[in-house]
Amino acid sequence: MCGIAGLIHRGKTANIGGELLSMLQSLKHRGPDSTGLAMYGSADSGRADEYVMRYKVAEGADLATGFKIHDEIADRFNLVRNRLAEYNAVVVSVEDSTPYARRCRFRYDGDLRRLADYLEDIEGVEILSIGKALELIKDLGDADTVGDQYQLRNFEGTHAIGHTRMATESDVDIRSAHPYWAYPFLDVSVVHNGQLTNYWNSRRALERKGHRFMSNCDSELIAVYLADSIDRGDDLEESMHRSLRAFDGVFTYVVASDNKLGMAKDYMAAKPMVLYESDEFVALASEEVAIRSVFPHEIETIDPYEGEVRVWQS
Amino acid sequence: MAELTSTSSMHAEKLTGRTQQIFFSAVESDRLASPHAIEVDFAKSAEIDAEGRSAREVNQDIAARMRDGCGTITVLNPGAKHSLGVGILNRLNLNFKGSLGYFGCGLSDGPNIHISGRVGWSCAENMMSGTVVIEKNAGSTFGAAIRGGDLVCKGDVGSRTGIDMKGGTIIIGGRTGAFSGFMMQRGRMIVLGDAGQNLGDSMYDGIIYVGGKIAGLGVDAVDAEMTELECDWIRRKLEMYGLEAPNGVENLRKIESGKQLWNYDSLEPTEKKLVL
Numbered sequence: 001m002c003g004i005a006g007l008i009h010r011g012k013t014a015n016i017g018g019e020l021l022s023m024l025q026s027l028k029h030r031g032p033d034s035t036g037l038a039m040y041g042s043a044d045s046g047r048a049d050e051y052v053m054r055y056k057v058a059e060g061a062d063l064a065t066g067f068k069i070h071d072e073i074a075d076r077f078n079l080v081r082n083r084l085a086e087y088n089a090v091v092v093s094v095e096d097s098t099p100y101a102r103r104c105r106f107r108y109d110g111d112l113r114r115l116a117d118y119l120e121d122i123e124g125v126e127i128l129s130i131g132k133a134l135e136l137i138k139d140l141g142d143a144d145t146v147g148d149q150y151q152l153r154n155f156e157g158t159h160a161i162g163h164t165r166m167a168t169e170s171d172v173d174i175r176s177a178h179p180y181w182a183y184p185f186l187d188v189s190v191v192h193n194g195q196l197t198n199y200w201n202s203r204r205a206l207e208r209k210g211h212r213f214m215s216n217c218d219s220e221l222i223a224v225y226l227a228d229s230i231d232r233g234d235d236l237e238e239s240m241h242r243s244l245r246a247f248d249g250v251f252t253y254v255v256a257s258d259n260k261l262g263m264a265k266d267y268m269a270a271k272p273m274v275l276y277e278s279d280e281f282v283a284l285a286s287e288e289v290a291i292r293s294v295f296p297h298e299i300e301t302i303d304p305y306e307g308e309v310r311v312w313q314s
Numbered sequence: 315m316a317e318l319t320s321t322s323s324m325h326a327e328k329l330t331g332r333t334q335q336i337f338f339s340a341v342e343s344d345r346l347a348s349p350h351a352i353e354v355d356f357a358k359s360a361e362i363d364a365e366g367r368s369a370r371e372v373n374q375d376i377a378a379r380m381r382d383g384c385g386t387i388t389v390l391n392p393g394a395k396h397s398l399g400v401g402i403l404n405r406l407n408l409n410f411k412g413s414l415g416y417f418g419c420g421l422s423d424g425p426n427i428h429i430s431g432r433v434g435w436s437c438a439e440n441m442m443s444g445t446v447v448i449e450k451n452a453g454s455t456f457g458a459a460i461r462g463g464d465l466v467c468k469g470d471v472g473s474r475t476g477i478d479m480k481g482g483t484i485i486i487g488g489r490t491g492a493f494s495g496f497m498m499q500r501g502r503m504i505v506l507g508d509a510g511q512n513l514g515d516s517m518y519d520g521i522i523y524v525g526g527k528i529a530g531l532g533v534d535a536v537d538a539e540m541t542e543l544e545c546d547w548i549r550r551k552l553e554m555y556g557l558e559a560p561n562g563v564e565n566l567r568k569i570e571s572g573k574q575l576w577n578y579d580s581l582e583p584t585e586k587k588l589v590l
Binding site for chain 2: 267268269270272274287288289291292296298300301302303305306
């Protein structure tokens with residue numbers, strides 16, 4: 001079933017971590033397997049060559065596989081640091097999020113895709129996001145669990161998207177959890193509720209173009225498709241319209257870029273989305289209860305229609 | 315009552331234990347209600363605050379107030395909770411001051427329900443009789459499989475409105491989404507605004523009236539001619555709920571089944587028994 005949510009503040013920053021966690025916890029019944037958040041913070045230092053990267057070197061479940069895994073994790077973290085140095089990336093700061101995931105700020109003026117590929121070549125390493133503002137966090141458990149684990153309750157920023165997952169066609173692990181970063185494009189992330197029935201055909205077509213997939217989850221296809229479309233010169237909204245024609249199945253997805261939040265609904269309109277919009281704030285979610293967790297009072301909400309694409313700017 | 319139903323040959327089987335059935339009575343003295351209906355006084359009212367309570371607790375509270383004889387119940391702060399006001403098989407004036415989530419007012423048979431806010435997906439699913447009136451918007455699968463009563467949304471509704479409806483009337487003040495009236499089998503739907511793609515797709519019977527633009531008809535949905543009798547009926551219905559057709563009732567477009575996919579008769583199983 002899965003629950004998706006997104007919010008954007010127009011012209012100001014706010015505690016988007018607390019707000020989105022509250023929305024996602026309200027959607028727990030739609031998917032308790034994993035929770036993920038893509039948040040657009042005020043981390044941008046203003047330097048063109050400075051990035052923030054979220055990555056993991058193992059799955060949480062790996063920790064129960066024996067003593068050796070802890071040494072392997074330490075080795076993988078060291079390898080990441082060495083490879084960054086090898087590519088002349090200057091690490092500004094490193095923070096442990098969990099025993100197997102880190103947040104790293106670094107400066108680098110080379111080919112970001114080459115660097116990302118080199119890092120992901122290390123066994124168990126997956127880059128969850130690289131961006132100027134985007135920070136993508138996902139793990140097993142409900143929103144409260146993930147929020148506490150990664151200390152996200154007071155995350156300041158302009159906009160965010162999130163997902164509560166009920167695993168159906170791929171594993172219960174971080175790799176298959178949403179959101180997906182639109183690798184290798186900075187600051188583009190996607191969450192999705194539904195099924196894409198032409199997943200394998202579309203995936204093979206994109207792989208032939210050189211795109212890589214880290215999971216077998218159909219939602220990743222949307223992120224990669226949008227990345228490919230943006231790469232060919234379309235803007236975000238055009239890419240989203242194009243995606244509605246390209247994908248078969250029933251789906252509603254939410255996408256975010258460095259300063260935009262968007263939603264798209266397929267032509268069958270079989271997956272829910274409720275939308276609240278004011279001059280200062282936009283919130284959307286699979287169910288109104290999620291929006292009401294941020295706005296307890298009565299509000300005007302609508303259901304976007306079939307084939308509808310909407311984009312808002314922060 | 316048992317005699318009436320058996321003499322009409324509707325329920326000849328003698329069922330016992332868990333399979334025992336108790337049938338609806340059509341006799342006025344039996345209050346046209348389910349056998350377990352409670353006698354309520356509409357002048358006796360009660361308020362329930364849903365704030366901080368689960369849907370189950372609120373629904374149990376509604377039932378308890380009915381057992382106390384309250385015929386008018388107002389629920390405050392429903393907070394878009396799911397499954398509120400469901401399974402009410404009784405005459406009752408029930409008012410929600412706010413919005414409901416998914417599956418609100420489903421399986422109801424008799425109550426008149428008014429909602430001052432909006433409703434989520436699947437409002438009034440399987441409604442048998444009574445009225446449900448929503449002042450704002452509604453989500454998708456609005457009035458799925460209803461069999462009777464009036465279901466009214468004064469705003470816009472999502473897709474698949476009246477999917478599989480088998481009777482009753484659905485009235486929409488604004489727009490409806492794609493696949494409205496999908497596999498509709500009976501009843502009437504009045505849409506005063508626009509209708510989305512595939513309107514009336516695979517409908518077996520029933521009628522859809524549309525005041526605005528239709529994005530596209532579904533398989534086997536065809537245009538039909540309005541009659542004066544229908545116009546009068548629609549005017550009366552709209553007047554009951556304070557609605558108006560923007561371009562006049564006589565200019566509504568009437569859609570019905572082309573019956574090219576029609577491969578069974580339109581009778582309910584119990585009615586079939588009567589005929590046979």
